[in-house]
Amino acid sequence: MGDRAMSGLLDDKVAVVTGGTSGIGLAIARRFIAEGALVYITGRRQAQIDAAAAELGPRAVAVRCDVGNLAELDALYEVVMQRSGRIDVLVANAGGAVPAVLGDITEEQFDSMFATNVKGAVFGVQKAMPLLSRGASVILIGSSTSTRPDRGMEVYGATKAALRNFARSWTLNARENGFRVNVLSPGPIRTPGLLGVVSEDQRDDFVAMFEDVLPAGRLGDPDEVASAALLLASDTATYVNGAEWFIDGGYTSV
Numbered sequence: 001m002g003d004r005a006m007s008g009l010l011d012d013k014v015a016v017v018t019g020g021t022s023g024i025g026l027a028i029a030r031r032f033i034a035e036g037a038l039v040y041i042t043g044r045r046q047a048q049i050d051a052a053a054a055e056l057g058p059r060a061v062a063v064r065c066d067v068g069n070l071a072e073l074d075a076l077y078e079v080v081m082q083r084s085g086r087i088d089v090l091v092a093n094a095g096g097a098v099p100a101v102l103g104d105i106t107e108e109q110f111d112s113m114f115a116t117n118v119k120g121a122v123f124g125v126q127k128a129m130p131l132l133s134r135g136a137s138v139i140l141i142g143s144s145t146s147t148r149p150d151r152g153m154e155v156y157g158a159t160k161a162a163l164r165n166f167a168r169s170w171t172l173n174a175r176e177n178g179f180r181v182n183v184l185s186p187g188p189i190r191t192p193g194l195l196g197v198v199s200e201d202q203r204d205d206f207v208a209m210f211e212d213v214l215p216a217g218r219l220g221d222p223d224e225v226a227s228a229a230l231l232l233a234s235d236t237a238t239y240v241n242g243a244e245w246f247i248d249g250g251y252t253s254v
């Protein structure tokens with residue numbers, strides 16, 4: 001990324017990237033900062049927050065926040081309000097999968113995925129609304145599993161399919177709300193979140209399984225998701241609303 005030409009596409013923009021301390025969210029935060037934005041990042045683990053803040057430098061503001069906890073979302077937006085007074089780009093990225101097949105899934109696994117992936121995204125947007133500037137871009141990070149079922153990812157896929165429906169529903173009020181909502185749905189991307197699904201000794205087989213199936217022949221890079229996020233966030237995509245873009249190396253086609 002260091003040698004990529006920057007265009008200042010997000011000069012003076014204020015962005016919030018939930019789950020900006022790792023993987024895809026961190027790559028998006030890095031890219032937004034390089035393009036001129038001030039970026040608020042969130043996560044739950046303090047050590048990850050400190051490491052990401054140190055890496056991203058002074059144009060990142062790190063706030064500890066569990067997006068499934070409404071009081072913590074309120075506290076996050078209070079910080080943004082006091083410091084910046086507005087949000088131009090909101091990326092609801094915090095999320096993750098707890099692999100479990102439909103026949104075995106526990107209530108706890110079910111609730112934890114819905115709390116972060118769905119509740120966190122819905123209230124993350126709802127509570128940001130007073131701060132969203134006219135023309136703001138809201139990006140929900142979905143998943144190829146919203147469309148292409150993967151064994152053990154059935155409930156996770158359902159949480160991500162819900163985001164597509166919410167995004168399209170928000171477009172109905174685009175005139176009053178004045179912001180766009182789109183979904184970016186990655187396929188398998190090389191992140192701590194994906195690789196952490198299996199133990200270290202199973203990792204090579206796990207990656208090889210994807211490489212066999214993926215038309216791209218490889219896992220995606222978080223930066224490839226960040227490129228699409230930048231396009232959606234910028235004023236070059238002002239007529240894109242209610243869309244779901246797959247950043248998946250062709251995964252949803254096979």
Ligand code: NDP
Pocket residue numbers: 018019020021022023024025042043044045046048065066067068093094095096097116120141142143144185186187188189190191192193194
């Ligand atoms: P990582 O685990 O690498 O990063 C997830 C980030 O979200 C971390 O910053 C994590 O911090 C944060 N997070 C998780 N839960 C919460 C929560 N309840 N409240 C606040 N922050 C939270 O995952 P990825 O980068 O792989 O995933 C990012 C997004 O992309 C997720 O929504 C995921 O579902 C989606 N995705 C990923 C794919 C992949 O192959 N990697 C494929 C398709 C979709 P902390 O744990 O400290 O809270």
